[in-house]
Amino acid sequence: MSAVNAATARAARPAELPRTRRAPLTAISGGAARRGSRLDIVRAPLYSKSxxxxxxxxxxxxILSLVAVLVLNTTLARGSYEMAHLQGEVAQTAQDVQGLQEDLRAAERDLPAKARDLGMVPAENPTMVSLRTGKVVTGTDEGTDE
Incomplete structure (x- = not known):
């Protein structure tokens, strides 16, 4: 059984290359003198920065850019909600103003009838006192007071 294991082990190994003899290493002239007494056979590996x-x-x-985008998005969303809220307030205020203007127009229309109900009559020749001059002005002199 050991012969079978040895045969399978040889079959599993890659083919071995024939060993050749290398030429002997020799120093390059002037090379050892420049570097000191040490002869470098293999060049030192270059150290790369991490x-x-x-x-x-x-x-x-x-990470900073993602946080900046998140903050920007949140700020814009908050501004959008605030803008929608303020637009709703503007619309409500416009409706209130329209309602008050309609009430004022109705009161102006009803004023002569309410005055008659109270017994008031229109003045035929109104008389007023001018605060600037202190004179009594009649309705016919209205345009002459300056």
């Missing part, structure tokens, strides 16, 4: 601050900035900007 991307976390960039993603944090992007997330913060996104």
């Amino acid at each position: 991307r976390v601050p960039f993603f944090a900035l992007c997330a913060t900007l996104m």
Whole structure:
């Protein structure tokens, strides 16, 4: 059974490449003298800056913009409700004014009849006192008082 396991293990492994001998490493002239006594075989990896601050900035900007849109939307909605309420008040006030104007017109129409019911008669030649001059003015002199 171990022969079967060994055969399946060999079949499962990828084909091995033949090992070749590498050329020996040699120092480049002037290279070691510039860097000191150490000979670099493999170049040191470049260190990249972390991307976390960039993603944090992007997330913060996104959150701030969403909050700003929410505040703007709420403010506009509140203004819309307030505007609708004020328009209702304006309409109610306009109706009240129209009603009062109609009452005034009706009172003006009924005034002569109410005066007659009280025994009043129209004056044929009204006389008034001018407050500016202190003179007594008759109805025929109305246009001459300045």
